[in-house]
Amino acid sequence: MMQEQALERRFDAATFREVLGHYPTGVVVVTGVHPDGDPVAMVVGTFSSVSMDPPLVAFMPGTHSGTYARLRECPSFVINVLAHDQADVCRTMAVPSDDKFERVGWSMSAAGAPVLDDAVALIHCRREQEVLAGDHSIVLCAVDDLEVVRPVTPLLFFQGGYGGFNPKGLSAVGDGDFIEALRLAETGRPHITRIAERYGCESAVLVAIDEDEMTTADSAYGGSAEASERLGARIPLLPPIGEVYVAFAPDEVQEHWLAKAAKDDEALHHYRGRLETIRRDGYAVVQVGTEREEQYARLHEALDEYASGPLTPSRDRAVREVIAQMSLFFQPIDICEDGTYDLGSIVVPVFNPDGGVSMALRMTQLPQGIDGTVVREWVGSLQQAATEMTSALGHNGHHEALKDYQSWFMM
Numbered sequence: 001m002m003q004e005q006a007l008e009r010r011f012d013a014a015t016f017r018e019v020l021g022h023y024p025t026g027v028v029v030v031t032g033v034h035p036d037g038d039p040v041a042m043v044v045g046t047f048s049s050v051s052m053d054p055p056l057v058a059f060m061p062g063t064h065s066g067t068y069a070r071l072r073e074c075p076s077f078v079i080n081v082l083a084h085d086q087a088d089v090c091r092t093m094a095v096p097s098d099d100k101f102e103r104v105g106w107s108m109s110a111a112g113a114p115v116l117d118d119a120v121a122l123i124h125c126r127r128e129q130e131v132l133a134g135d136h137s138i139v140l141c142a143v144d145d146l147e148v149v150r151p152v153t154p155l156l157f158f159q160g161g162y163g164g165f166n167p168k169g170l171s172a173v174g175d176g177d178f179i180e181a182l183r184l185a186e187t188g189r190p191h192i193t194r195i196a197e198r199y200g201c202e203s204a205v206l207v208a209i210d211e212d213e214m215t216t217a218d219s220a221y222g223g224s225a226e227a228s229e230r231l232g233a234r235i236p237l238l239p240p241i242g243e244v245y246v247a248f249a250p251d252e253v254q255e256h257w258l259a260k261a262a263k264d265d266e267a268l269h270h271y272r273g274r275l276e277t278i279r280r281d282g283y284a285v286v287q288v289g290t291e292r293e294e295q296y297a298r299l300h301e302a303l304d305e306y307a308s309g310p311l312t313p314s315r316d317r318a319v320r321e322v323i324a325q326m327s328l329f330f331q332p333i334d335i336c337e338d339g340t341y342d343l344g345s346i347v348v349p350v351f352n353p354d355g356g357v358s359m360a361l362r363m364t365q366l367p368q369g370i371d372g373t374v375v376r377e378w379v380g381s382l383q384q385a386a387t388e389m390t391s392a393l394g395h396n397g398h399h400e401a402l403k404d405y406q407s408w409f410m411m
């Protein structure tokens, strides 16, 4: 009696659809070639991985689907995982018609099933078993091969609409954020122009966008320095990147930054030491030299990939991993008057009138093999420019923008 009550159905079909519509799915197109020679395609949201040993995947076609009736006769399938920018392909393939394959780009797989252009991943498989499940079937497929062909974010389907995957931290710098950054950076314009010309290097104003990212808001080039960085590109505040902001920030901001570093004690100890040196000296330098060139190039590649976002979570992790490995590359060094230096960059903080730091001035593409006295002159010029920017910020009404910025940066 109790059991009967528990099993009594308390919902109608509309509720079933409504509740399950709150669960999103990815979108795949299952393709094959029918023995009569025609290609077949079916858009499916009910795709899932099932077993690793043996490798099995599954999808669930409706028992009344005419498209599936033809698909099940195909000797092999390709599961094409659609990308975030393929909603049109999805719409084309979902509507029954005879010329679906004339309206999308595709090629034939080695096993003889259609591969759609620009899909994220391909799973080459065969129908192995079919289980009838109410008004749908569960089709188990044995996986023969699989590959990621385009590592971008996938297309998602949710409550009848298409969308993409965009976790916090992967979003691009918004227009509003960038305009704010430009307003702050304009105080540095005359300084970076002068420094770039005088020392034959690249000079830039970096502005923090929030507690996790900064951007190059303005840059100038002198001598043989070449335009290398897109303005407005996203740069992660991730150890060792962004240290001059963090060095002068309250403890909780420093801990937030350090928590993103590699989790070993040696690296954390190293970063804390580095922040201390920056607070003591008032600037940060990075040494290059021939033995470090390769590492420096890898760091730049990682930063370029980050800026090209939004990245898939796995590429995002890979890029962060490369950056995290650069910790020992950022060694604290003392600039001595009788030393000779190969520097990658010099960065100084630009203090806000109320003591916080929201901008930094940077010199890169520096001439190499330079005497300590000259390096000290470079640092002095940057620090002088930063001081003048601070006083300009106090006088010309930029302060309001700064307050906004600080409320983000303080979390």
Ligand SMILES: Cc1cc2nc3c(=O)[nH]c(=O)nc-3n(C[C@H](O)[C@H](O)[C@H](O)COP(=O)(O)O)c2cc1C
Pocket (backbone or CB within 6 Å): 027, 042, 043, 044, 045, 046, 047, 060, 061, 062, 064, 065, 066, 067, 068, 090, 093, 094, 095, 096, 157
């Ligand atoms: C995003 C999306 C997901 C879909 N998922 C499934 C599914 O899991 N199973 C299914 O039988 N049909 C699914 N369909 C519907 C089929 O793709 C297809 O439109 C339907 O089978 C119509 O053709 P047919 O009447 O020949 O089957 C989906 C359609 C869309 C747009």
